[in-house]
Amino acid sequence: MAWKLFDNxxxxxxxxxxxxxxxxxxxxxxxxxxxxxxxxVFDGLTSLTELYLDNNDITTIDQGAFSAFASSLSTLLIFGNELKNYKDSTFENLININELHSDHRRICCLVYKIEVCEPRVTLAACKEILKGKFRELMCPMDSTRSTDDFTTVAPDF
Incomplete structure (x- = not known):
């Protein structure tokens, strides 16, 4: 069963x-x-396998927002948002996710054993990102952006 609540x-x-x-x-x-x-927010959605949150104005994801379907979710699209406030564990707990599309390289680094993650990031880059050494944690949408166009997300470890 699917619910289509986009463009509302x-x-x-x-x-x-x-x-x-x-x-x-x-x-x-x-x-x-x-x-x-x-x-x-998603309590009760224990069978959810695909969640499309792309192109909203999301800045904050409270810890526990994805807990109802942490073991069933396989696809998450969250790009096109302005994520600034979230805990690493929000994404680390998505243990069966296979496909994730985000603007933040850091989020791809937090999800283990993922098959498809955009933006692509190397293991070496993930190590540096998770150590907090990169200021540019958001993937630029085009080559015209300067480093001032990036969002900094503080690590929560």
């Missing part, structure tokens, strides 16, 4: 808004105006 001008998602939808497998929330993913 959604600005927020209250906690437990999807409660009871245990058979939902695919959720499209692309191209809305969502700014924050609160803890427990």
């Amino acid at each position: 001008d959604l600005q927020s998602l209250p906690e437990n808004v999807f409660g009871g939808l245990t058979s939902l497998q695919i959720l499209y929330l692309s191209r809305n105006q969502i700014t924050t993913l609160p803890a427990n």
Whole structure:
């Protein structure tokens, strides 16, 4: 079962808004105006395998936002957002994810054994990113961006 809620001008998602939808497998929330993913926002979505959050205005992902489907999620699209506030463990707990598309190289480094992760990043670069040595943690969308166009995300270890 899939829900297509893209292009609906959604600005927020209250906690437990999807409660009871245990058979939902695919959720499209692309191209809305969502700014924050609160803890427990996806509670009840225990069978979710694909989540599309791309092209919103998300700046904050509270710890626990993805906990309901941490073991079932295989695909996550989260690019086209302005992520600034999240804990590393938010992504580290996605143990069965196979495909992840983000603007942040750091997020790709946090997910283990992933088959497809954009932007691509080498193991050596991940080691430096996770040590906090790179200022440029956001993948530039084109070659015209300067280093001032990058977002710095502080490590939480």
